[in-house]
Amino acid sequence: MTYTTGAITGGMTSLIGASGVMIIVPILTMFFKVNVHTAIGTSLFVDVIASLTVSYSYYKNDNIDLKSGTWIALTSVIGAQLGALFANRMKEGKLSFSFGIFLVIGGLSMFYNSFKERNDLSDTARGLIHFKKEWQKISAVLITGLGIGILSGLFGAGGGVMVLIALIILMSFPLHKAIGTSTLIMSITAFSSAAGYAARDNINLKLGSFLAVGAVLSGILGSRYANKINEKTLRSVVGICFMAMGIAMTVLAIIE
DSSP, X not given: OHHHHHHHHHHHHXXXXXXXXXHHHHHHHHTSOOOHHHHHHHHHHHHHHHHHHHHHHHHHTTOOOHHHHHHHHHXXXXXXXXXXXXXXHSOHHHHHHHHHHHXXXXXXXXXXXXXXXXXXXXXXXXTTOOOSSHHHHHHHHHHHHHHHHHHHHHHOOOOHHHHHHHHHHHHOOOHHHHHHHHHHHHHHHHHHHHHHHHHTTOOOHHHHHXXXXXXXXHHHHHHHTGGGSOHHHHHXXXXXXXXXXXXXXXXXXXXX
C-alpha cells in the first residue's frame, strides 16, 4: 500500500502540481495507525522528494522561473515554521478534525475547478488584479507566501496549488511555467515545514522512504505524459476522493 500511495502522490504532483498530503495523511492515520502529527511530517518529507523530482522534469523543458517566484518562497519558509509550531501545540483530535475539514474544502475546490478549463482560469485570473505600483505587487506576493507557508506547516501541504494560483493571478505566469515554478517552490516550503516536524521527532523515515520510492517513479512518468491526460476528468475524480477521505477523518476525530 505504501508504494501505491507514493505512486498516487507523485502522479498528483506531476499532473496538477498538488501536494500529496491529502492522500498520505489519511492513509497513514487510518490504515497504519500513525498519529496525525507524524503523518503530516512524513507527508512533508515525501513532498520534498516528489516535488524536486517533478520540478526537475519541468526545468528540462524550460518551464521554471525561480527568480520571479523567489518572493513567495522567502516568506513561505517563515510561515512554514510558524505553522509547524502551531500544529505541535494542537491536540491530536483537534488537529485531525481540522485536517479533515481542510481536506473536504480542498476536494470541493478541486471538484469545482474541474468544470473550468485551466487555460480559461488563467486568462480570466490575469484580469482580476492590477497593481499600479511594483511595491504593491511585491507586498501581495509576500503576504501570499506567508499564508501558504503557515498552511503548509499546519496541515502538511506543500502549497503547490496555492502557489500556482498566486503565480497566475499575481504574477501573470504562463500556465506551464506556473506549474513548474510552483512545484519547485513547494519543495522549498515543504522542506522548511519538514525540518520543523523533524526537530520534534514527528517524521517516520521508514514509511516515508517507501512512499518516496513510489512518488519518484510516478512523478517521472507523470511529468512526461502530463499534457496527454484529461485534466478535467482527473481533477473531478481526485476532488471526490479528497472529500470522501476528509469526511472519514472528520467523523473518526468526532467519534474518538
